Amino acid sequence: MNDDLVxxxxxxxxxxxxxxxxxxxFLEEEGYSVRTAENGxxxxxxxxDGEMPNLILLDMKMPVMNGWQFAIEFLAKHDHLSPIVVMTxxxxxxxxxxxxxxxxxxxxxxxxxxxLKIVKKYER
Amino acid sequence: xxKEPLIVRxxxxxxxxxxxxxxxxxxxxxxxxxxxxxVVVHGANTQIIYxxxxxxxxxxxxxxxxLGKATTDPRWHFLREDGAYMPIEEYPVxxxxxxxxAIQNQVIGILRPDLEHPTWVICNAHPEFDLKxxxxxxxxxxxxxxxxxxxKQDLDLARNVAEKAVVTKTHFLDVAAxxxxxxxxxxxxxxxxxxxxLEKGEPVEMSTLIRLQGQVDRLAxxxxxxxxxxxxxxxxxxxxLESIDVIRxxxxxxxxxxxxxxxxxxxxxxxxxxxxxxxxxxxxxxVISNFLDNANKYTPIDRSIEIxxxxxxxxxxxxxxxxxxxxxxxxxxxxxxxxxxxxxxHEERTSGLGLGLYxxxxxxxxxxxxxxxESKLGEGSTFFFEIPKSGVQS
Numbered sequence: 323m324n325d326d327l328v329x330x331x332x333x334x335x336x337x338x339x340x341x342x343x344x345x346x347x348f349l350e351e352e353g354y355s356v357r358t359a360e361n362g363x364x365x366x367x368x369x370x371d372g373e374m375p376n377l378i379l380l381d382m383k384m385p386v387m388n389g390w391q392f393a394i395e396f397l398a399k400h401d402h403l404s405p406i407v408v409m410t411x412x413x414x415x416x417x418x419x420x421x422x423x424x425x426x427x428x429x430x431x432x433x434x435x436x437x438l439k440i441v442k443k444y445e446r
Numbered sequence: 447x448x449k450e451p452l453i454v455r456x457x458x459x460x461x462x463x464x465x466x467x468x469x470x471x472x473x474x475x476x477x478x479x480x481x482x483x484x485v486v487v488h489g490a491n492t493q494i495i496y497x498x499x500x501x502x503x504x505x506x507x508x509x510x511x512x513l514g515k516a517t518t519d520p521r522w523h524f525l526r527e528d529g530a531y532m533p534i535e536e537y538p539v540x541x542x543x544x545x546x547x548a549i550q551n552q553v554i555g556i557l558r559p560d561l562e563h564p565t566w567v568i569c570n571a572h573p574e575f576d577l578k579x580x581x582x583x584x585x586x587x588x589x590x591x592x593x594x595x596x597x598k599q600d601l602d603l604a605r606n607v608a609e610k611a612v613v614t615k616t617h618f619l620d621v622a623a624x625x626x627x628x629x630x631x632x633x634x635x636x637x638x639x640x641x642x643x644l645e646k647g648e649p650v651e652m653s654t655l656i657r658l659q660g661q662v663d664r665l666a667x668x669x670x671x672x673x674x675x676x677x678x679x680x681x682x683x684x685x686x687l688e689s690i691d692v693i694r695x696x697x698x699x700x701x702x703x704x705x706x707x708x709x710x711x712x713x714x715x716x717x718x719x720x721x722x723x724x725x726x727x728x729x730x731x732x733v734i735s736n737f738l739d740n741a742n743k744y745t746p747i748d749r750s751i752e753i754x755x756x757x758x759x760x761x762x763x764x765x766x767x768x769x770x771x772x773x774x775x776x777x778x779x780x781x782x783x784x785x786x787x788x789x790x791x792h793e794e795r796t797s798g799l800g801l802g803l804y805x806x807x808x809x810x811x812x813x814x815x816x817x818x819x820e821s822k823l824g825e826g827s828t829f830f831f832e833i834p835k836s837g838v839q840s
Contacts, residue, residue, distance in 0.1 A: 338628055340657045344635035351642070383624070411627035413620060431631035434638045 333375040362392025393422035525555030548572035685726040711750040724837030737766040744770030763832040772823040814838035
């Protein structure tokens, strides 16, 4: 973090509440301001306030609105204003990231330190 | 006895006339008629000047009907090997007359006016020449391969089904691995966060332990489902049949649901008469619990779930009615097959393996019963099963 006064913000979209909690706890400890949504629909609603996060961590398999649907709506509405990193347990994580024009991916399960490196690499 | 000279005859065309002097015309006709392949000889104008008995059998026409018939007779239809209509210039006779060369082992379908399905033959044809080297006859022989072709198609079909099953199985393994990874990820992340806290001297919270326990329970449930399916599919599950009162079993299931969903209203009449049924108690409990879990999951919290029992002469029928969104007809047909959920990777919505109803179906089938669902969109669904009260008859 270059600027200690302005926290970088991250939006986590993930339907498993324990994963959500662990990631939020960790990233807040690392100095990020974190918003969470349990599906793509909630995430779209959150973004209606116009505050674009510096990074979106996106799970693919979610009820109501999954990662694919969210990515399509997000890109249509907000273009590439926030970079998206896909978090998936699928075998072909890279392919899935490319499918939705995401900037990066991380395969579940993962180390928190690996996640932090990826966040720092792609955050805007 | 007559067959030996025939082998000698096959060496050279020039010997035919010589050899044939040893034979009477009647013997020749008899020999040709007894050949298994059909033989038809066309004149230069493509009209048939000779046909044997097998030709009549394969083509479905008498010798009289065949003689004088042209190969381009519009009542005959030939098909290419792929089943498309064959243009006249591709007919064996036309090809031989045009090219002056023989045709070997061409597969042709023949549409007979009297048969719905084509007769398939493998066809050979060669020209005979006059003294001026012009084609004056075309000799066509053909063997009926309809049965072989049908067998090959059946085998191809069976192979496709088997290949599709392998793909489904592989896809299922992908989904299963994916599903197992989610609780593993949650577990691993919670442990990592807790470790970091401990390193800073912060205490481990009870809520974290409860969350960890929940993820392990979820993993255990997934593994149990996988093992169940594997054992059921391999026929390794043996029922332990005993006489059980269905009413008491239903009350047990309801009590168990009330523990997990205390706010849920469940409608089930009290003080019903006992209905003893021969069953594997644990397995039927598993099926009813699955019905109740699904009903609980898909019914809004302010609506009730209704349970009904029908005591029929031979069978007993259990029904669980929910007030959920209802199920489309397409999905109803697939619901009791494995992997109904998450079938398409872009349609992934709910977690879980989607194996519960498949396992339920297998258990009910083992009991000699039937399972199903009635549903109207917007009006909820009724899942039911029925099993024989006196136990499965083997």
